Amino acid sequence: MNLARLSLLRGELLPWLGVTVSIAVVLFALMALAGAPFGQALSGFVDGAFGGRRFSYLLTTLSRTALIVGMAISVMLSFRAGLFNIGGEGQLVAGGVVAALVAILLPGPPLLVLLVSIFAAMAAGALWALLAGVLQLYLGVPLLVGSLLLNYPIRYIGSYLVAHPFRDVGSGMVQSHLVPQATWLPYFPGTRLDIGILFIAVASIFAIVYSHATVHGYHARLNGLSPDFARAVGLPVKRLALQTLAMSGAIAGLVGAIAVFGIHHRYIDGMLVQPLYAWTGIIAVLLVGMVPWLVPLSGFFFAAIQTGAAGMERTAGVPKEIALVMQAVIILFVASRVSGALLASSDRKAGGDGDA
Amino acid sequence: MHVALSGITVRFGALTAVDDVSLAIAPGEIHAIVGENGAGKSTLMNALFGLVEPAAGTVSIDGTVRRWTSPQGAIAAGLGMVHQHFMLQEEMTVLENIVLCSEPVGRFGFVDFAAAHRRLKESAEGHGIVIGLDRVVGLLSVGERQVVEILKVLYREAEVFILDEPTSVLTPQEKDRLFAILKSFRAAGKAIVLITHKLDEVMEIADRVSVMRGGRLIASGRLAETSKEEIARGIIGGELPAARQRRASEPGEVVLSVDKLVAAGRGMAVGPVTLSVRAGEIVGIAGVSGNGQAELAQALTGLKPSTSGAITLCGIRIEALDVERRRLIGMSYTPEDRQRVGLALGATVAENANAGRDDRAAFSHGPFLNRPAMARFARSLIERYRIRVGGPSARASTMSGGNKQKLVVGRELARAAPLVVAENPTWGVDIGAIDFIHGELMRMRDEGHAVLLISTELDEILALSDRILVMYAGRIAGEVARGEASRERIGGLMTSRAVDALPEVA
Numbered sequence: 001m002n003l004a005r006l007s008l009l010r011g012e013l014l015p016w017l018g019v020t021v022s023i024a025v026v027l028f029a030l031m032a033l034a035g036a037p038f039g040q041a042l043s044g045f046v047d048g049a050f051g052g053r054r055f056s057y058l059l060t061t062l063s064r065t066a067l068i069v070g071m072a073i074s075v076m077l078s079f080r081a082g083l084f085n086i087g088g089e090g091q092l093v094a095g096g097v098v099a100a101l102v103a104i105l106l107p108g109p110p111l112l113v114l115l116v117s118i119f120a121a122m123a124a125g126a127l128w129a130l131l132a133g134v135l136q137l138y139l140g141v142p143l144l145v146g147s148l149l150l151n152y153p154i155r156y157i158g159s160y161l162v163a164h165p166f167r168d169v170g171s172g173m174v175q176s177h178l179v180p181q182a183t184w185l186p187y188f189p190g191t192r193l194d195i196g197i198l199f200i201a202v203a204s205i206f207a208i209v210y211s212h213a214t215v216h217g218y219h220a221r222l223n224g225l226s227p228d229f230a231r232a233v234g235l236p237v238k239r240l241a242l243q244t245l246a247m248s249g250a251i252a253g254l255v256g257a258i259a260v261f262g263i264h265h266r267y268i269d270g271m272l273v274q275p276l277y278a279w280t281g282i283i284a285v286l287l288v289g290m291v292p293w294l295v296p297l298s299g300f301f302f303a304a305i306q307t308g309a310a311g312m313e314r315t316a317g318v319p320k321e322i323a324l325v326m327q328a329v330i331i332l333f334v335a336s337r338v339s340g341a342l343l344a345s346s347d348r349k350a351g352g353d354g355d356a
Numbered sequence: 357m358h359v360a361l362s363g364i365t366v367r368f369g370a371l372t373a374v375d376d377v378s379l380a381i382a383p384g385e386i387h388a389i390v391g392e393n394g395a396g397k398s399t400l401m402n403a404l405f406g407l408v409e410p411a412a413g414t415v416s417i418d419g420t421v422r423r424w425t426s427p428q429g430a431i432a433a434g435l436g437m438v439h440q441h442f443m444l445q446e447e448m449t450v451l452e453n454i455v456l457c458s459e460p461v462g463r464f465g466f467v468d469f470a471a472a473h474r475r476l477k478e479s480a481e482g483h484g485i486v487i488g489l490d491r492v493v494g495l496l497s498v499g500e501r502q503v504v505e506i507l508k509v510l511y512r513e514a515e516v517f518i519l520d521e522p523t524s525v526l527t528p529q530e531k532d533r534l535f536a537i538l539k540s541f542r543a544a545g546k547a548i549v550l551i552t553h554k555l556d557e558v559m560e561i562a563d564r565v566s567v568m569r570g571g572r573l574i575a576s577g578r579l580a581e582t583s584k585e586e587i588a589r590g591i592i593g594g595e596l597p598a599a600r601q602r603r604a605s606e607p608g609e610v611v612l613s614v615d616k617l618v619a620a621g622r623g624m625a626v627g628p629v630t631l632s633v634r635a636g637e638i639v640g641i642a643g644v645s646g647n648g649q650a651e652l653a654q655a656l657t658g659l660k661p662s663t664s665g666a667i668t669l670c671g672i673r674i675e676a677l678d679v680e681r682r683r684l685i686g687m688s689y690t691p692e693d694r695q696r697v698g699l700a701l702g703a704t705v706a707e708n709a710n711a712g713r714d715d716r717a718a719f720s721h722g723p724f725l726n727r728p729a730m731a732r733f734a735r736s737l738i739e740r741y742r743i744r745v746g747g748p749s750a751r752a753s754t755m756s757g758g759n760k761q762k763l764v765v766g767r768e769l770a771r772a773a774p775l776v777v778a779e780n781p782t783w784g785v786d787i788g789a790i791d792f793i794h795g796e797l798m799r800m801r802d803e804g805h806a807v808l809l810i811s812t813e814l815d816e817i818l819a820l821s822d823r824i825l826v827m828y829a830g831r832i833a834g835e836v837a838r839g840e841a842s843r844e845r846i847g848g849l850m851t852s853r854a855v856d857a858l859p860e861v862a
């Protein structure tokens with residue numbers, strides 16, 4: 001029992017500690033380089049991520065957290081099943097575009113319109129993910145390639161739709177009209193944080209329960225750990241792959257819908273691509289080695305880094321570029337931690353049959 | 357160059373792969389090292405080449421004791437090895453592959469490809485080797501790639517050539533060409549070590565032959581002073597192993613029937629294979645590995661589609677069905693590779709034990725897992741099959757090889773399917789586990805299940821089988837009934853074509 005706890009400590013907490021310490025060292029070096037005052041920069045960072053008047057910055061961080069965690073959960077479901085679906089961005093855009101257009105075009109009571117739009121967005125995300133799955137299973141295009149390449153057509157289909165047929169010409173921007181105000185997600189009382197984060201909380205709980213406690217999640221995990229094993233014990237691997245991809249895409253589509261109804265209230269060209277929600281989500285998952293309950297924490301961490309860097313820029317005069325370098329440094333350390341973990345696991349595999 | 361190995365011992369954990377072997381390799385000779393899979397031939401040569409470190413023993417060259425711990429050291433000492441799996445860069449040309457890591461550097465540090473080209477062409481033609489040096493390796497046939505590997509060794513001016521199962525991937529014509537090259541090397545005074553399990557080839561080309569079994573050197577001498585029969589006896593051991601207790605019973609109905617089954621294999625089609633297994637009998641498929649057994653197992657279980665032919669399980673045609681449906685109709689399968697196929701090492705024992713169960717309701721409530729029930733089932737397997745492991749929630753990777761295999765066997769046998777396909781069920785496990793697994797397979801037979809035992813361990817086949825089929829070159833070379841099984845008879849079928857060994861069958 002003690003041993004198990006020790007290995008948990010070693011397996012999950014120590015890498016975090018190492019990453020944090022290394023990041024702190026590099027960040028201080030960078031601040032020294034930029035000539036920014038340490039104390040002010042640090043308090044700017046903390047304030048930018050967690051503070052603000054009536055915690056307005058914290059709410060910004062939470063709003064961003066919702067989208068990043070949503071994308072991270074979407075990716076985690078695929079990754080755990082051994083499906084390297086990196087097309088989250090495309091599935092997110094599909095959801096966002098469809099959500100906005102359905103809400104603009106569909107008449108009816110606002111609540112119904114909202115629900116139908118969200119379901120349509122989830123269906124769109126699921127379909128876009130399924131497309132990558134079909135390409136892999138029936139045409140032999142590796143999922144890693146297919147899902148990545150499918151990001152581009154949907155991105156430009158979205159751009160076209162809001163640049164031409166459904167453009168809000170009067171606004172002068174490449175964006176759709178606003179969705180009906182009655183369909184906007186309400187804010188928490190007295191704040192500027194929409195209730196989209198509740199959807200993500202539900203999705204996170206779903207993902208954690210699904211991963212640990214359902215037959216489908218168990219089978220998907222076995223496929224992720226060893227595809228040959230899953231096939232040999234007769235798991236329906238193709239069906240598992242398609243169902244998992246659909247689930248993964250549906251969650252990405254949901255995130256797109258939340259961004260539309262909670263934050264932007266319309267589809268603006270590039271609004272889901274430029275903030276790199278999907279990619280940040282992937283990194284957030286890799287950071288915690290696909291342990292489901294850690295994913296929301298990891299997503300919050302990344303959101304805080306981003307808003308905190310912005311805060312540092314505002315208050316301590318740390319140049320934006322240095323703030324961006326700091327973000328990149330953090331991501332770099334994460335990547336090294338991940339590849340280190342992968343190396344260790346392949347070592348274990350290679351040495352595995354020495355006992356035979 | 358004379359190479360002498362003395363007292364070489366290699367251990368992997370508790371397993372002694374090579375046990376106190378002494379061997380002399382002389383120039384101008386082709387020295388064949390023969391033995392079954394796992395006899396330690398490759399390991400011995402890997403120790404000589406610096407790929408594994410021996411626990412004891414020395415290597416001496418021309419009388420002086422030498423030591424190296426990496427292939428670079430061995431190459432510098434004048435040794436060269438052609439591995440079973442080629443190590444070539446597909447995108448690069450033949451010449452680039454050959455000079456890689458020993459490039460002739462000209463002035464200003466550029467590679468002098470022209471000089472390398474000249475030198476290589478000269479030495480290749482001297483041995484009658486014709487190959488386009490500027491062709492891209494990715495476009496070459498398997499036989500040509502092997503020639504590239506040989507040229508690589510030749511280019512480094514090796515005096516000792518070690519070839520590990522060089523003919524396993526070659527067509528007969530390519531094999532003849534290879535042997536011509538080896539004879540030319542022999543005439544040039546080089547020493548050649550040929551690791552093989554094909555007796556015919558040994559008889560054709562070797563000057564000296566060493567037989568290994570179970571990590572020990574059984575015999576070593578000039579080919580002229582021995583006979584094919586004597587070598588075969590050395591390879592497969594002395595007397596028959598004691599047969600296991602079995603209940604005398606007439607086999608029941610046909611459970612599995614395979615009719616003219618053909619499957620795609622590496623370099624050759626496997627089949628047509630026709631066989632049947634009845635309830636209450638163990639049918640053993642013997643043969644040296646790589647003669648189509650793996651392809652047969654994959655075609656039977658549905659892991660790879662078959663090309664043609666029919667498979668009938670419990671009266672139902674299954675050749676077009678997927679793995680899941682075949683298992684539901686009544687098939688269990690213990691794969692050869694427990695690390696990758698038999699288990700998901702990263703999952704827990706309970707998760708592995710419950711995978712592939714047909715009675716889903718027993719470990720779930722609707723869509724949710726019933727973890728306590730899963731753990732109970734795992735615990736019952738742990739007790740029933742005496743698996744030494746921390747418990748149901750321990751990771752599968754924490755078990756030893758024998759216990760891993762017991763878990764695989766336990767999970768598959770617990771399904772009580774009418775047909776059990778067991779592929780090398782005791783490969784690489786300790787004697788206690790072997791005995792236990794054999795007992796379980798025999799119990800399945802006595803209880804009226806049909807067992808198809810595919811194994812490269814002849815002892816295992818002889819101990820368990822009611823009937824023995826021998827596979828050679830993708831086909832069933834012959835059938836031997838339990839009563840008339842002898843090592844010579846099976847050994848003959850295993851190592852050469854049926855027509856040569858058993859004229860009356862052909």
